[in-house]
Amino acid sequence: MTIQIHGDLGSGSFRRVATAAKIMGVDIEHINVDLFKGESHTPAFLKLNPHGLTPVLQDGDTIIWEASAINIYLAEKAGSALLGKSANDRYQVLQWMFWSGEQWRVFATLLFNERVAGRVMGQAEDPSIVNLLLKNMRAAASVLDAHLASRRFIVGDELTLADIDIAAPFSQVFRTKAPFVEFPNLWAWQERLLETVPAWADTRRDLDDRMDTFLSANGVTF
Incomplete structure (x- = not known):
């Protein structure tokens, strides 16, 4: 099945x-x-x-x-x-996936709600909420930027689920205006994923087509 x-x-x-x-x-x-x-x-x-x-x-x-x-x-x-080539790699992958959920993706999701979903519903973003989210995202991004200064991937020398997990907020970055471009190592890492992982590039096209069609139909542009 x-x-x-x-x-x-x-x-x-x-x-x-x-x-x-x-x-x-x-x-x-x-x-x-x-x-x-x-x-x-x-x-x-x-x-x-x-x-x-x-x-x-x-x-x-x-x-x-x-x-x-x-x-x-x-x-x-x-x-x-993708779950790690060794036991130690596996624990590192899980560590970063859990970190992503707690310290990273949650703020990106809330920023999407404020800056994208809210606009669709005709609601203005709340500056105090956005500023808090951006503060947390910059703090987490600085950790990632330092981590990626001498690494091509989050764990080990190959793509893992940790990369896919942490890359997720880039899916909406041009809509949410998340401040990732301020962090050169982080931004370069994401660009490498798009250039070297065909599946990641393919799914971005699918996501963009879906979002652009929906937003355009609702009169929302970015």
């Missing part, structure tokens, strides 16, 4: 899963969930994830939500080095 992934092409979280699956050669069936139409809050979907969030994996009787957990599941199933 093909693994099903429920999600929206405009979601950076779905992009993380789609990218990892492509790299690992895992065959997945994309079940579209239109977040803009509220399809993640239907009774049927809430049985899969009571939080009403995507992506969600279905593999037989196994149901997993949260993109990081899904990617770990796929990597273990595929025996992929």
Whole structure:
């Protein structure tokens, strides 16, 4: 049975899963969930994830939500080095994935809500919230920038799930105006991923097409 992934092409979280699956050669069936139409809050979907969030994996009787957990599941199933080539690398990958969720991606998501989702709903961004988010993002970005000063990847000498996890906020960077360009090592790392990881570039095109079409239809431009 093909693994099903429920999600929206405009979601950076779905992009993380789609990218990892492509790299690992895992065959997945994309079940579209239109977040803009509220399809993640239907009774049927809430049985899969009571939080009403995507992506969600279905593999037989196994149901997993949260993109990081899904990617770990796929990597273990595929025996992929994306989870690290050694035990020590694996712990480092997990460390950075957990850090990403706690100290990095959460602020990018909230910035998206303020600067993109809010505009779609006709709401002005709250400067005090935006300033707090930017402060936290710059603090985290400075850690990443220093870490990447002498490294091509987050862990070891090859791409891992840590790179995919931490790269996710770049999916909306030109819409959220997140201050990543202020950090040259971080920005160069993301550019290398786009140039050297075809799946990451492919999923960005999918995401941009989806977002640009939706935003244009709602009269929102960036």
